[in-house]
Amino acid sequence: xxxxxxxxxxxxxxxxxxxxxxxxxxxxxxxxxxxxxxxxxxxxxxxxxxxxxxxxxx
Amino acid sequence: xxxxxxxxxxxxxxxxxxxxxxxxxxxxxxxxxxxxxxxxxxxxxxxxxxxxxxxxxxxxxxxxxxxxxxxxxxxxxxxxxxxxxxxxxxxxxxxxxxxxxxxxxxxxxxxxxxxxxxxxxxxxxxxxxxxxxxxxxxxxxxxxxxxxxxxxxxxxxxxxxxxxxxxxxxxxxxxxxxxxxxxxxxxxxxxxxxxxxxxxxxxxxxxxxxxxxxxxxxxxxxxxxxxxxxxxxxxxxxxxxxxxxxxxxxxxxx
Numbered sequence: 001x002x003x004x005x006x007x008x009x010x011x012x013x014x015x016x017x018x019x020x021x022x023x024x025x026x027x028x029x030x031x032x033x034x035x036x037x038x039x040x041x042x043x044x045x046x047x048x049x050x051x052x053x054x055x056x057x058x
Numbered sequence: 059x060x061x062x063x064x065x066x067x068x069x070x071x072x073x074x075x076x077x078x079x080x081x082x083x084x085x086x087x088x089x090x091x092x093x094x095x096x097x098x099x100x101x102x103x104x105x106x107x108x109x110x111x112x113x114x115x116x117x118x119x120x121x122x123x124x125x126x127x128x129x130x131x132x133x134x135x136x137x138x139x140x141x142x143x144x145x146x147x148x149x150x151x152x153x154x155x156x157x158x159x160x161x162x163x164x165x166x167x168x169x170x171x172x173x174x175x176x177x178x179x180x181x182x183x184x185x186x187x188x189x190x191x192x193x194x195x196x197x198x199x200x201x202x203x204x205x206x207x208x209x210x211x212x213x214x215x216x217x218x219x220x221x222x223x224x225x226x227x228x229x230x231x232x233x234x235x236x237x238x239x240x241x242x243x244x245x246x247x248x249x250x251x252x253x254x255x256x257x258x259x260x261x262x263x264x265x266x267x268x269x270x271x272x273x274x275x276x277x278x279x280x281x282x283x284x285x286x287x288x289x290x291x292x293x294x295x296x297x298x299x300x301x302x303x304x305x306x307x308x309x310x311x312x
Contacts, residue, residue, distance in 0.1 A: 001100070047295075047297065048294075
């Protein structure tokens with residue numbers, strides 16, 4: 001595939017989009033895991049949300 | 059009886075529904091972007107004026123549409139927070155802002171990389187480019203304002219007000235190419251009279267645009283889930299600390 005005389009600009013554009021999208025996805029996944037770990041740690045210590053505490057009491 | 063909106067306002071229900079939706083939306087987005095890339099590189103012909111540089115349009119245009127669309131979502135969410143006090147409205151607005159900033163950044167960078175070979179300059183102080191740059195700064199301002207306040211409720215409300223004031227920028231961006239004499243070309247897809255682009259280029263562009271939109275929806279749902287988890291962790295930590303504090307004997311408290 002011949003991208004012509006401006007190939008560098010085309011490749012650079014797609015590279016920037018790929019890097020930013022990959023960065024966003026990685027950040028979202030890691031951020032979610034961090035919060036889930038913190039929530040699991042609290043629940044392991046017996047700290048639960050009111051709705052969960054009511055469910056387990058039934 | 060609960061309305062659909064009230065029922066979806068429940069964060070626990072949202073977590074359950076979004077967990078079901080996310081793999082499908084994410085998978086569909088990845089598939090459409092893959093098909094769009096194939097069409098862009100192996101099917102779409104070079105443009106008669108732009109040559110192969112038209113390939114940059116397949117990522118520039120969806121990014122620019124999302125930059126504006128996401129801001130509209132932030133504004134609607136802000137309205138929902140201020141007027142209806144919808145529990146998920148602030149979560150939605152907060153989750154969308156960094157994503158909007160990222161797509162605006164992509165629109166600006168890919169536009170600059172297209173402008174250099176086509177216009178001979180990475181940047182010109184054209185009305186369209188300048189108004190999109192202001193949109194980028196507005197996104198950064200929303201993030202800065204929210205993070206500058208410790209009181210999350212107040213931060214949410216103030217950010218929502220700023221977001222609603224900033225809506226005035228959207229018609230300015232959209233019609234800047236009509237109102238002023240700009241180097242940026244006028245609308246060629248979303249215009250009265252229909253698209254002025256040949257289907258061999260329009261189809262890959264629309265496939266990429268839908269793929270980008272679905273990718274944003276997947277990212278937004280994930281960011282909203284993360285924000286709900288963060289708020290749960292914060293609430294539980296505060297409750298735990300407060301409960302532990304109330305059990306400490308008065309003498310120990312000093």
